[in-house]
Amino acid sequence: MVEKHSKLGTTEEKLNMQDVLSMRSSGYYSQRTAGAKNAIDSVLPLMKEAVNNLPETEILRFADYGAADGGTSAELWADLISSLREGGDARHTELLYTDLPSNDFSTLFKTMQGMEGDPSNAYQINNDNVFVHGCGTGFHRQLMASDSLSLGFSATAMHYVSEKPCEIEDHVHMVGAAPDERAQFAQRAAEDWEKILLARAAEMKSGSQFIVLNFGIDEKGRYLGHTGGHSMFDKFTQHWRSLLNAYKITQEEFRRATFVQHYRTLGEFKAPFDSQDTPVMKAGLRLKSARTQLTKCPYQMAFIEADGAMSASQYATSLIPTMRSWSETVFLSALSSRLPAEAQAIVDEFYQSYEAEVAANPEGHAMDYIHAIMVIEKVT
Numbered sequence: 001m002v003e004k005h006s007k008l009g010t011t012e013e014k015l016n017m018q019d020v021l022s023m024r025s026s027g028y029y030s031q032r033t034a035g036a037k038n039a040i041d042s043v044l045p046l047m048k049e050a051v052n053n054l055p056e057t058e059i060l061r062f063a064d065y066g067a068a069d070g071g072t073s074a075e076l077w078a079d080l081i082s083s084l085r086e087g088g089d090a091r092h093t094e095l096l097y098t099d100l101p102s103n104d105f106s107t108l109f110k111t112m113q114g115m116e117g118d119p120s121n122a123y124q125i126n127n128d129n130v131f132v133h134g135c136g137t138g139f140h141r142q143l144m145a146s147d148s149l150s151l152g153f154s155a156t157a158m159h160y161v162s163e164k165p166c167e168i169e170d171h172v173h174m175v176g177a178a179p180d181e182r183a184q185f186a187q188r189a190a191e192d193w194e195k196i197l198l199a200r201a202a203e204m205k206s207g208s209q210f211i212v213l214n215f216g217i218d219e220k221g222r223y224l225g226h227t228g229g230h231s232m233f234d235k236f237t238q239h240w241r242s243l244l245n246a247y248k249i250t251q252e253e254f255r256r257a258t259f260v261q262h263y264r265t266l267g268e269f270k271a272p273f274d275s276q277d278t279p280v281m282k283a284g285l286r287l288k289s290a291r292t293q294l295t296k297c298p299y300q301m302a303f304i305e306a307d308g309a310m311s312a313s314q315y316a317t318s319l320i321p322t323m324r325s326w327s328e329t330v331f332l333s334a335l336s337s338r339l340p341a342e343a344q345a346i347v348d349e350f351y352q353s354y355e356a357e358v359a360a361n362p363e364g365h366a367m368d369y370i371h372a373i374m375v376i377e378k379v380t
């Protein structure tokens with residue numbers, strides 16, 4: 001087998017990194033990510049408050065960083081723009097969607113023009129003077145002119161780190177990594193978070209806010225898919241390892257399935273605001289609030305509410321696709337030296353074995369979300 005990934009940081013590795021981070025395209029992501037949408041919808045009051053306190057400007061420029069296909073936040077933006085227009089604010093409004101160059105911007109543009117998804121959320125055609133733009137540059141860099149952003153928003157995106165600092169040998173995610181591996185992820189995430197904040201500080205107008213919901217680890221040590229029952233990332237590791245034990249994947253393919261993510265604690269999120277002397281504070285940003293939030297797994301809620309009317313296997317076939325929508329590319333990329341059909345067959349088997357486990361006994365299987373929700377303001 002040709003060893004393509006022996007070194008980190010090569011151009012080839014960086015290009016492949018985008019595939020590892022990508023969501024599945026053609027609307028698959030937002031159609032199967034009801035929980036992410038619920039978390040986004042929960043911050044509408046914060047967004048409205050931020051808009052009410054906006055600095056006076058001729059135009060409004062909003063940004064949605066790491067928006068994927070735009071489906072999960074479309075209702076939030078539609079509601080926000082409707083409330084502006086209903087309140088008599090007719091200012092020209094630009095919405096800049098940002099993601100990686102590999103993102104499915106085509107579905108995003110179709111959604112906002114009412115050619116896909118719920119047409120009542122097609123705020124671009126349902127309102128006058130709303131202009132939708134896309135930006136395919138990563139959010140670790142400044143993405144628009146200085147002092148031009150009226151309101152920034154990002155959901156469930158900034159846990160992706162800019163580069164994989166190392167492969168995780170015995171697990172798939174930093175939550176199960178060895179201490180030295182975990183420290184490397186923490187270091188990378190701290191540097192990235194500072195870069196993200198400094199880039200936003202440059203873009204934001206004085207008085208504007210950046211509202212960011214991010215996957216993280218809460219005060220009780222809970223994180224995505226790890227809130228009391230089975231731990232989802234341990235299950236990923238277990239089923240991936242079964243393929244290794246059955247000689248269906250190699251040891252190298254096992255270790256390459258390393259999520260390029262770091263779940264920060266609230267302490268890690270707050271660190272750039274810890275003293276007046278940090279670069280982020282000097283750049284004029286202030287942390288107005290930070291809290292954690294649990295969003296229940298909507299698929300498990302539906303299963304419980306069905307009260308016997310939904311079978312365990314129906315539950316399994318609803319739950320696994322939501323996990324698959326954002327994780328599949330990690331496992332496919334780990335198999336990148338194989339023919340695409342062969343890699344796909346292995347990954348299908350991987351999710352099928354997880355699904356069979358849930359179908360056999362659904363107790364304790366769910367994907368609750370844990371977010372850190374922060375309101376950050378530019379004061380100078």
Ligand SMILES: C[S@@+](CC[C@H](N)C(=O)[O-])C[C@H]1O[C@@H](n2cnc3c(N)ncnc32)[C@H](O)[C@@H]1O
Nearest residue numbers: 036066067068072099100138139155156157160
């Ligand atoms: C889990 S999705 C979240 C999508 C949407 N915001 C939501 O909450 O449903 C994460 C998104 O972040 C994007 N992403 C990851 N790293 C990025 C980066 N450096 N710059 C911009 N987007 C990035 C991914 O491509 C993906 O579309």
